[in-house]
Amino acid sequence: MTDSDADADRSGTIALVPPRYGPEVVGGAEAVISETAHMLAARGWEVEILTTCARDHFTWANEYPAGTSRDGDVTVRRFETQTDTPGIHRKVLGDRLLSGAKLTLAEQQLWMNDSLRVSGLWHHVLDHGASYRAIVLAPYMFWTTFAVGQIRPERTILMPCLHDEPAAYLDIYQPLFSGARGIFFLSDPEAELAERLFRLPARTEVVGSAITLPDRYDPDGFRARHGIDGPFIYYAGRREWAKGWTELLDAFRRVHRSAGLRLVTSGVGEVDLPPGLPADRVLDLGFVSDDERNDAMAAAAAYVQPSALESFSRTVLEAWGAGTPVIANDASEVVRWHVQRSGAGVTYRSQRELMEALALVGADPDAFGAMAAPGRDYVVEHYDPTRIGDRVDQLLLDWTSGTGSAPAAEGGAR
C-alpha cells in the first residue's frame, strides 16, 4: 500500500467491468481498467474484475474459461458471452448510424442487443450488486456497460472512454451518464465532449490514466531480433478501418520509396496490404509483449497514431516515454491536445499532410526525432502511476463513503 491516506476505510469490494480482460487483449479501455484494478489492489482495496470469456471483440467467442481466477491481487470472474443473434440489425442500423441517420429509440435498443450479451454477468450484478462498494464500468459503448450500468447506478462509476462518434449521440446513453454516481474522465477534451453531449452528475473528475514507463529500453536488441537496419515508423494497436489503419497504409504506400522508410506494426487484426505496397516494406509483429512494444517504440523514427477515435491514446504517451516523436491524426481531439501540450509531435489534417510528415521523417530521422525531447517529461509530469493511483484511490474514498455494502451472498463480493 502507498502512503496515501493509509488509515482510510477501504472496506467493501470494488468491481471493475470491462468487456474483455487478459494479457492478450488489445484495447485502450481494457488497459486502463487493468491498470486501475492493480493500482487499487496495491492500495488495499479488495478488487474484482467482472468480465467475459472473450478475447476478440469481433467474434466475442468464449476463449477464456468461465469461472473465478486470480490475476495477482485481483480476483477475475469470467462469464460466457451470448452471440446467438444474426447481427443483421446491428449491421444495418450501425451503417445507418455511421451515415448520420437518427435512429429511433426502438432501433437503438435493437442495435444495442443484437451483438454481444452476457446474461451471466448481468445476473451476477443483479444478485450481488449491493455487496459491491462501487462498480466501475468501461468503456461506455459496450453492452456490458450499458446493461450493467442500469442495475446499480447509485454504485456505478463510469469510465466512458468517450470519443466523438455517432454512437455517442444515441439517446439510450443519456441515463447511463446522468445517472451514474460519478464519472472518471481520462482527459480534458473527453470531459468537455461529455459536457456537450450529456447532463452529467455532480461527481466528475479528469483522472487521466497511469503510464508505467520501463526502467530501460533496448532499441538495438529490437532491431537485431527483427533484422531491421533502416529507419521505420511504428504503429501498435488494432489494425482496423475505424482506427485509421487503412488511411495510414495508403499514405505509406505513396511515400515509402521516396522516404526510404519501413512500417513496423504490432497488435491484432489483418494487415491487409493494399496493391502497390511491397510486403517487405511492412513488418507485422503480431501480438507482442509490453517489453517488446516498448523496445519497438524506442527504435522507431516516429510513432504514428492514425485513429480519430481516441479517448486517451496510451500508445502516444508510451512513444514519448521511449523518446520517440509522434505523428497523429488531428481529428482526434485528445491526441491533438496531448501534442499541443507536450510539443513532442505533429498532427495531420489530410492524407497529404500525413504523407508530408512521413517524408520528413525519412528525409532526416534525427532532426525529426529531436522533436520528441519534451515528451518524456510530459508523461512523467501528468501520468505518473503513483500520482494517478492516489487520485483514483482518494476519489473512490470520497465518492463511495456513503454507499455501504450489503452482506455478500455466496459467489458475490466479499
Added chain:
Amino acid sequence: MTELMVTPYAPYRDGIANYAVQEVAAARAAGRDMEVLSPLPSAAQHHLRLGSALGMGRLIRFARGYDRVVLQLYPELLFGACRGRRERLAVWGLLRVLCSVTKVELRVHEIEYDEPAGDPQARRLGHAALSAAAAVTVHTEPEQQRLTEAFDLAPGTVTLVDHGINFSRRTETTREDARASLGVPADAFVFLSIGFVQRHKGFDRGVRALDRLDDPDGRARIYVVGDIRIDHPDLLDYREELDSLCRRVGGAEFRPGYVSDEEFDRWLVAADCLVLPYREIWSSSVIERAGIYDVPVIATDVGGLAAQAPAGSRVVADDDALAAAMAEVAGLALGAETARDAADVPREQAAIQRLIRERADDGGRAPLEADRLHHTPRASTDSARPGIPQVKRLIARVTAWQVEPVAGHLDEVIDRLRTDLRHLEERIADLEGRND
C-alpha cells in the same frame, strides 16, 4: 426446482420488463433457480420470437424443461405477429397446451376484452387456457372482476397480487440533486407525467389543466417525460401534438427520450406531484413506484387506479376535477385556460395565417409540402396465405444487407430534401412577407 420467466426484459426500458426484473431479483435472492426467456435478445438467458402460433409452439417445447413457468401476459407477447383470427384462436389453444405440459402462472398486465366479448370461440378457448393455468394474477379488483366475467371464469381463478410487492428504490438521490441533474428549477412546484407516450395515457390533459391554473409567478410546472414505444403513425402524431401543446403552454415541458429505471425514479424524487390523467388503463406501475418515494398522486378514475392509488391520492372524474386537484395541491386558484384551441382565434386572415405558421413552427416540424415526403416503405411480410409470411420474412432477412443500406440512404436523402424544402418554403414566406 427450475423456473422460467417469460417476459420482456432489461436492458429494454419497458414497464413490464422493469416489473419482471424486480420479480426475478426477488426470486433469485430467495434462492430460487429462475431463468428468463424474452421475446427479443436481452439480458435474459434465452430468447424466442413469440407472438404467433409458431412461437407458442416453440415455447411449449422449451418450457418442458422447467418445473414452473411464469408468463407476463400482454396482448403483443401472445398475438403480436398473428395473421388473423384463426391464428389467434390457435394461440389460445396452444396456451392451454402449455398449461398442461408444466405448471404455468399467468401475470395478466393487459388483455383485449373486446375479443372474448365479440367472439364466442375466443372466449371458450381463452376460458380453457386461463382455467388450466396454475394461477392467474392481476393487480386490481376491477381487473379481477372484468377478467373473470370476460372469460366466464370460476370465482377464485383470478387472484390479486400487489403490483409493487417486489419494487425497490432505484435511486438514493435527494430532491435538490435530482432537480439539479434534470435541469428542473429548485423552487418550482413540479407536476410530473411520466411513461410511454400514448394517447390513452392522456398526458395532454395534465398539460391543459396546468394551463388553467392562476399562477402569476409561473411557479407551477409540468414535465411530460417519456417517448413513444414504437414508430407507429398514430403514436408519432400524438407525440407531435403533445410536443406542440407543451410549447404553447407556459410552464409545460416535454422531455422525450430514453429514460432508464434510475432516471425514472430520479424524476419521481424531483416531483411534487405525479399526474396520471389516463383515459384508460387497468393498473399502473408508475403509481406503485411513486408510492416508494411518497410522491402524492392525482389520477383519473379509470380501470383499477382508484383501488391502486395510495392513501392521500386524489382520484378525479374529469378534466375540471383534474385542474381543480392540481390547483389545490399547488396552492393556486383556477384561472382561464389560454392555450385552448378555440379560445383566441383572431378574425383577420393575416393574423390567422400568422398563428398557423407560429403553431406549426415548433422547431422541427416540416411544413405541408415537405410533410408529404415519407421514408422508403419496406416490403410488407403480411399475407393471408399460409407459409407466405415466413417466406417473405426469410427473403427480407436474406436481402436485408443489400436493400437496407440503399433504403436507409434514400431515407437520408429524403430527410435532407425535407430540410431543404423547409428552408425553401421559409425563404419564400420571407420574400412574400417583404412583398406584402
